[in-house]
Amino acid sequence: MFALVDCNNFYASCERVFNPNLQGQPVAILSNNDGCVISRSDEAKALGLPMGAPIFKWDSFCKAHGIHVLSSNYPLYGDMSSRVMDILRQFTPDVEVYSIDESFLEFKGFDHYDFESYGNEIRMRILKWTGIPVCVGIAPTKALSKVANKVARKFPKRTKGVYVINSEEQRIKALKWIDIENVWGIGRGLHKRLQAKGCKKAYDFTQLSDDWVRKTFSITEWKLKKDLEGHSKILLDEPKNKRAIATTRSFEYTYSDIDNIEERISTFATSCAEKLRKQGSSCYMVIVLLSSDKHKKDLEQHRASKSVSLSYPTNSSLIISNCAVNAVKSIFKTGIKYKRAGVIVTGLVQTSNHQLHLFDAENPKHQPLMQSIDHLNSKYKSHKIKLGNQDLKRTWKMRQERLSPRYTTNINDIIVVK
Structure with a gap:
């Protein structure tokens, strides 16, 4: 048997866990840079707020209908997702994390289980331990468990959030x-x-x-x-390890100076390098993307990319950042207002098993340095150690004017009980 466990309105539910005043209220979550609506509570859906709605067009509608509009709080959502997934692994070792808010579970050797009771136990434990409401669909196959989950979500009063097709x-x-x-x-x-x-x-x-x-x-x-x-x-x-790793973002504002763009590219490249090290991979190629704001038709447009091949594989933030910064310098055009950039690393191989180069190799000091940086950043749960050309205050420069506190990932935002 398989189960599909799906968190209900996950982003909105995470906000409600720490702000009970949002319970029963219409809630909308915005995309990067507070652009479009990417998540809605059931109450917001009932009011007619569409998915993907540009907030600058729908802001007056939200105010008129009392919809609480919040910026995406990705550190909070990621941490709450990890907590939910850890709970699911207590019920079976066979868990496939399908997305940030849903997972497939396979029950091997559960022949004589009462799956409806088991599904209710899953649901209640997640609700009690995290405050996140979920629906559980259980069936003999993955596709049918998806169908069962939709039934549970559509008829909550009748199914109580759990539906079994047996x-x-x-x-x-x-x-x-x-x-x-x-x-x-x-x-x-x-x-x-x-x-x-x-x-x-x-x-x-x-x-x-x-x-x-x-x-x-x-x-x-x-x-x-x-x-x-x-x-x-x-x-x-x-x-499975990824075959390519990308970090692409829209800027908070348009940039026409190379200094700000270099800083963003360095930050994106460092993020890619960290992801490489996390999965034990190194890359042979770095690709840099840079584009202007396509929505501003009255401005001169420019889109370009640059590929840099390496003679040896690396996952060093120093090398990848240096390659990416040099690449963006070569494609940057003066007078263009750029809105988006990205870094892609590809040609991935295992760091522990790759072809050596006879005449060229990475500085042997880089690997222990990267290990120390990763250890410190992991220990303090934030990117305290950065390269000199990165912004020391923020990882991503995004417009987040409606951001809620990072209740579980920042010691300064933890709720104080009086």
């Missing part, structure tokens, strides 16, 4: 209820093709012949169909 009758009933476009793995293009075939519900998809699905689509769609039929073909994903 019979053929329940499977067929659920598939006849859910629209084909709401099925996990059915994208916009596939939805149109299935709709042309007469598939309106998930059940209609399962009635198509296996041969036709294999010939018309691919093995992925066939596996999804078999999963919905109750035959497990989609397995838990094993944790």
Whole structure:
């Protein structure tokens, strides 16, 4: 059996844990630089606030309807997500973290368990220990557990947040209820093709012949169909190292001077290097991206990229940052107002097992230095140690005018009980 555990309105729920005044109130969370709405509470959805709404257009609407609008508090959300995932691992060792707010669980050897009670235990423990409400869908396959989770989310009073598909009758009933476009793995293009075939519900998809699905689509769609039929073909994903690592961000403001852009590129490159070291990888190539604000049509536009190949693999922040800064200098144009930049490291190999270069190699002092920096930054839960050309006060320069306190990751923001 599989379970899909999904946190309800996760960003808004994290805010409500530490600010109970938001309970039952409409809440909206904004994207980077307070741009667009990326998360809404059920109350905000009911008022008609759309996902992706640019806040400068909808600000008066939010004020008129009493919607609490907050900046994204990623340190808080990331920490709360880790707490939820750690609790899930207490119920089974087989956990696939699917996103920041949902995970798949596989129950091997749980043949005689009462899964509805087990699902309720999962739900209540997470709620009690973190304050985050979740819904649990349990079924014989991953795809069906997604369907079961949607049933639990749609009918909270009837299901109490937990729904189990453990019979053929329940499977067929659920598939006849859910629209084909709401099925996990059915994208916009596939939805149109299935709709042309007469598939309106998930059940209609399962009635198509296996041969036709294999010939018309691919093995992925066939596996999804078999999963919905109750035959497990989609397995838990094993944790894998990434083939490329990217850090891209929009700037808080447009920059036309090279100094600010160099600082941002150095910070992005350092972030990529840290991620490389975390997964035990090194890179052979650094790619730098730089672009102006495409929304300001009246200004001169410029987009460029630069690739730098290395003669030996590295995960040193010093080397990667230096390469990235030199690259951005070569593509920077005077007079352009830049809004976005990024650094990508690729050509990844294992740090412990790679081809050595006969005449060129990394300074042997870099690795122990990087280990010390990582240790200190991990110990103090913030980037205290930085390169000299980085901003010493902030990691990301984002507009966050509505930011809530970092209740669990900053000692100065911890709630004081009086």
